[in-house]
Amino acid sequence: MIKTSLIAALFIPLVSMLSAQNYVDTAYAIQSVTNLQYGTATAFAGQPTNLFLDVSYPTNAPLPECGRPLVLIIHGGAFIAGSKDDAGIVALRNDFAKRGFVAASIGYRLGFFQTDLNLNCNIPNWNCLNAADEAEWIRAWYRGVQDVKGAIRFLLNQNKTFPIDASRVCLLGESAGGFIAMGVAYLDVESEKPAFCEAQPAAALPNTVYYTPCIDPSSWDIPINQMNPARPDLGGINGNLNPDAPPYTILAVANMFGGMVKDLFSEYASPAPDLYTFHQPNDLIVPFGYSRILAGFSDCAVGTGCVAMISRPFIYGSAAINQLRDTVSIPEADKPFIQFDQTSNTANCLQQVLDPSVGGHQYDSYWLRTTNAAAFFASRILAQGCTSTGITPRIASQKFSVHQDETDLVVSQLIGAGELSLYDSQGRCIFRLPVRDTSVRMPLNVHSSGVYIVAFSGDALMQPQKVVIHR
Numbered sequence: 001m002i003k004t005s006l007i008a009a010l011f012i013p014l015v016s017m018l019s020a021q022n023y024v025d026t027a028y029a030i031q032s033v034t035n036l037q038y039g040t041a042t043a044f045a046g047q048p049t050n051l052f053l054d055v056s057y058p059t060n061a062p063l064p065e066c067g068r069p070l071v072l073i074i075h076g077g078a079f080i081a082g083s084k085d086d087a088g089i090v091a092l093r094n095d096f097a098k099r100g101f102v103a104a105s106i107g108y109r110l111g112f113f114q115t116d117l118n119l120n121c122n123i124p125n126w127n128c129l130n131a132a133d134e135a136e137w138i139r140a141w142y143r144g145v146q147d148v149k150g151a152i153r154f155l156l157n158q159n160k161t162f163p164i165d166a167s168r169v170c171l172l173g174e175s176a177g178g179f180i181a182m183g184v185a186y187l188d189v190e191s192e193k194p195a196f197c198e199a200q201p202a203a204a205l206p207n208t209v210y211y212t213p214c215i216d217p218s219s220w221d222i223p224i225n226q227m228n229p230a231r232p233d234l235g236g237i238n239g240n241l242n243p244d245a246p247p248y249t250i251l252a253v254a255n256m257f258g259g260m261v262k263d264l265f266s267e268y269a270s271p272a273p274d275l276y277t278f279h280q281p282n283d284l285i286v287p288f289g290y291s292r293i294l295a296g297f298s299d300c301a302v303g304t305g306c307v308a309m310i311s312r313p314f315i316y317g318s319a320a321i322n323q324l325r326d327t328v329s330i331p332e333a334d335k336p337f338i339q340f341d342q343t344s345n346t347a348n349c350l351q352q353v354l355d356p357s358v359g360g361h362q363y364d365s366y367w368l369r370t371t372n373a374a375a376f377f378a379s380r381i382l383a384q385g386c387t388s389t390g391i392t393p394r395i396a397s398q399k400f401s402v403h404q405d406e407t408d409l410v411v412s413q414l415i416g417a418g419e420l421s422l423y424d425s426q427g428r429c430i431f432r433l434p435v436r437d438t439s440v441r442m443p444l445n446v447h448s449s450g451v452y453i454v455a456f457s458g459d460a461l462m463q464p465q466k467v468v469i470h471r
Contacts, residue, residue, distance in 0.1 A: 023069065023378035024371065026098035028058035033161075038154035039241035041147060043109045043220055044140065046228030051241075053151050054084055055104045055162060056097035067165035069251075069381050070155060071096045072184075073105040074148060076175025076258070078285075079140035080111055080128060080218065092172065092370065099374055101170075102162050104155060108147035108180065111220035112136035113229070116204035121306035128214035129294060131311040132203045135196035135231070137293065138313060141261055142197045142234055144176070145183035150241025152184075157245050166248040168384055170377045172370075175286060175361065178258015178277075179315075185253045185273045186264035187237050194262060200231040251380040252276065254373035257361055259286050259293075260316040265328045265335065271466060272336040275325075276376040278369045279318035280345045282360035284352065288342075290320035296360075300349035318342070332451055333466035339376055341369060383423075383455060383464055398462045402454050404444070404469055411454060412439035415462060422446075423453040444469065 034054040043049040057068065073096070075082040075089045083089070084105040096103035113132040120127055131137055148171075156166050173181030187193075205224050206215070215221055255277040265272060281288045284296030291314065292298070298309040316324060322340045347358035363369050401412045411420060414435060420442060422431045430452070431445045446452065449471045455464040 023100050023381055024374045026095055028061040028098050028100060030056050030094060030097040031059050032056040038151045041109055041241065044111045044113065045222055046230065047222055049109050051147055052107045053104050054093060055102065056093050057102045057162060058097055058100055061100045063163060064165065067159070067163040068100065068102045069168035069170060070164045071101045071103050071170040071172060071377065072148060072152065073103060074171065074173035074177030074180050075105065076177045077110070078129060079137065079144065079176050082176065083107065083219065095370065096374065102164050104151065106148055106151045108144040111218065112140045113203040114206040114210045114214060115310060116207050118207050118209050119307065119310070120209065121301055123301050123304065123306065126301055126306065126309065127210060130309055133311045134313040135200050136311065138194050138196040138261055139234060141179050141183060142194065144180040145187055146239030147241065148180055148184045150239050152248060153242035153245035156248060157242060166246045168381050169248050169250045170252050171250060172254040172256065172373060173258055174256040175258050178255040179261060181253050182255055182258065182260045182264065185250050188269040189267050190237055192264055192267050193237050197234045199233045202229040203231055205229055251384060252377050254376065255318065256369065257283055257286055259318065260321055261313065263324060263328065265324060266330060268330070268334060271334045274337040274380060276339045276373050277318040277321060278341045280343045280360040280364065282345050282347055283317070284349055285361040287315065287317040288319045289317050290314065296349060332468040341372060400456060400462055400465060402465050402467050404467065408444060409442040409454065409467065410439070411442055414438050414440070414456060418456055421455045423455065446471065
């Protein structure tokens with residue numbers, strides 16, 4: 001199992017200003033622009049929904065030549081609630097802008113069909129989470145993924161207003177937003193599209209008992225008799241918002257007590273973005289391992305005499321994601337690095353009700369976990385470097401080749417003169433070698449097997465490469 005931070009020591013000295021702006025300290029003054037409409041899309045019951053985002057950015061931080069890194073902040077709320085205006089989300093947006101990012105908090109399509117059964121329980125929100133079937137959870141997640149991808153493209157098209165480096169995009173999601181962030185990062189080939197997101201039989205309309213507690217107070221309020229129960233194919237994994245935008249690269253993801261709806265590692269278009277994930281083992285909402293969503297919440301309800309919640313899909317929590325990463329049958333170098341932060345919190349559901357401070361579905365320390373995520377992002381941003389001129393985004397699309405033979409690492413297909421650096425999984429530089437040829441042999445100055453990073457700094461902008469070294 002690989003647990004790594006690749007902290008700011010993983011630094012390729014491409015632009016000297018980056019050493020003064022490490023994207024971790026909240027050092028800068030910021031300005032915000034709110035309620036920018038980035039598109040209109042069809043919500044679960046057929047109604048058109050306008051989609052908005054808020055942006056914060058530093059006003060006194062040096063501007064990298066290729067633009068600032070972008071971080072998308074994605075709120076939670078079980079896909080039926082929550083907002084970009086939630087106090088915690090606003091704090092995240094502002095804090096990351098103070099670190100030197102262009103930080104955007106995203107509103108996305110909410111809502112799904114509740115069951116047509118009359119199921120009731122005297123526990124807040126229990127009723128609202130009884131979906132018509134498992135497909136409704138997956139379809140709600142998929143709509144959020146499409147929307148966030150459209151929001152990224154919208155922001156890249158606003159480059160004159162928000163100078164963004166499209167090669168340095170990061171994602172941070174809480175709870176349901178963590179699920180969406182994972183989807184945006186790892187749902188990258190059409191074959192991964194869940195079958196539930198293709199055309200489904202029409203849903204039964206929700207029972208009228210759900211209107212007052214669940215639908216009426218929501219942002220997606222619509223009379224039940226005006227809902228369109230048809231469930232058409234939801235379209236491609238990228239959605240159709242703002243299609244004419246520059247390509248972009250997601251460097252890293254922070255999943256805060258969220259999860260993954262299916263194995264998104266086995267099929268991939270390119271090496272996976274690296275992942276920071278935080279989770280508490282007694283989370284009642286998103287299971288720590290592999291189980292049905294809301295497993296602990298449902299069990300607590302049953303303990304009070306309620307029936308179990310219905311129509312809940314199995315999902316991967318952070319521990320299961322970490323295990324999946326270790327066991328999935330793809331090349332080691334194409335797997336994400338994972339930094340998995342957890343606690344030893346074992347408070348049961350009654351203890352969590354009596355003392356919310358020991359709740360499992362939250363931060364144990366907001367500042368610790370978000371600073372850890374920022375440091376995780378910063379290491380990738382600094383490794384990616386910034387060598388373009390002007391503020392036009394430039395993707396490091398050129399790749400070199402690296403493999404191990406009996407004695408050395410053989411690096412080929414290099415472009416121009418420069419320097420090769422070998423880093424271990426903790427961000428320590430093991431070896432540096434100046435190069436002037438298109439290929440070079442790099443001595444294996446390592447003591448153990450594992451995943452390493454080979455980085456090239458020089459005339460050309462080339463992607464760092466992961467390599468599995470066997471000793």
